[in-house]
Amino acid sequence: MVQIQHELEEQINRVFAPEDEALRYALQASAEAGLPQINISPIEGKLLQFLALVSQARTILEIGTLGGYSGLWLARALPPDGRLITLEMNPQHASVARRVFEHAGVGERVEIRLGRALELLPALVDEGAGPFDLIFIDADKPPYPRYLDWALQLSHPGTIIVADNCLRDGRFIHEPVDEVTAGIVEYCRRITSDPRLFSLALNIDEGYRDGFTVTLVREG
Numbered sequence: 001m002v003q004i005q006h007e008l009e010e011q012i013n014r015v016f017a018p019e020d021e022a023l024r025y026a027l028q029a030s031a032e033a034g035l036p037q038i039n040i041s042p043i044e045g046k047l048l049q050f051l052a053l054v055s056q057a058r059t060i061l062e063i064g065t066l067g068g069y070s071g072l073w074l075a076r077a078l079p080p081d082g083r084l085i086t087l088e089m090n091p092q093h094a095s096v097a098r099r100v101f102e103h104a105g106v107g108e109r110v111e112i113r114l115g116r117a118l119e120l121l122p123a124l125v126d127e128g129a130g131p132f133d134l135i136f137i138d139a140d141k142p143p144y145p146r147y148l149d150w151a152l153q154l155s156h157p158g159t160i161i162v163a164d165n166c167l168r169d170g171r172f173i174h175e176p177v178d179e180v181t182a183g184i185v186e187y188c189r190r191i192t193s194d195p196r197l198f199s200l201a202l203n204i205d206e207g208y209r210d211g212f213t214v215t216l217v218r219e220g
């Protein structure tokens, strides 16, 4: 069963989200630099692009850059004068991502901010950087509810907020046993109970055991 699920997932990635040279370069540059291979899957990248295109996103915020793989899918969905701001605390990850964005020809659209997200997010609010049309949360899990608070401050009605890794092994319905689970459980509770938000979950990754939550901000 698990084998069949992985084969189907591979086929979906290959047919619906084939990687071109720049995306393959992103993965290779990350691997050569020894970065952890914890990027999103190709079909998740395609879904991010789909959401950015359907919402005609001009401004995108990402929390958790790694080597720029998801950022590349996102940046390519922006118009030439669009902007992706992506937050990363690890300088080595940021430096690989910078190379990846330049290599793909989207460097001018992307700003990488180096530091801890919970310190960078208030600065974005203070300088009036938002609102963003799409926000992708994919960093450390314990602060997910706090990332949601900041994301809402940086949103407008119509903003789409996507969060990765909320579903793995059904953690989102478990009693919290650690900080990671607690963050995920609280994040899912908030996005499904706040009347301003309209949310769903898509188990499209890792043998359909993990994936995204997708939230539409109906009221700011």
Ligand SMILES: C[S@@+](CC[C@H](N)C(=O)[O-])C[C@H]1O[C@@H](n2cnc3c(N)ncnc32)[C@H](O)[C@@H]1O
Binding pocket: 038, 039, 040, 063, 064, 065, 066, 067, 068, 069, 070, 071, 087, 088, 089, 090, 093, 115, 116, 117, 118, 138, 139, 140
């Ligand atoms: C799962 S990876 C991101 C993967 C990336 N979105 C992709 O799919 O290509 C998480 C990244 O978030 C960064 N990170 C973790 N905690 C962070 C924090 N508190 N502030 C900023 N970046 C953080 C890590 O260094 C890592 O590069």
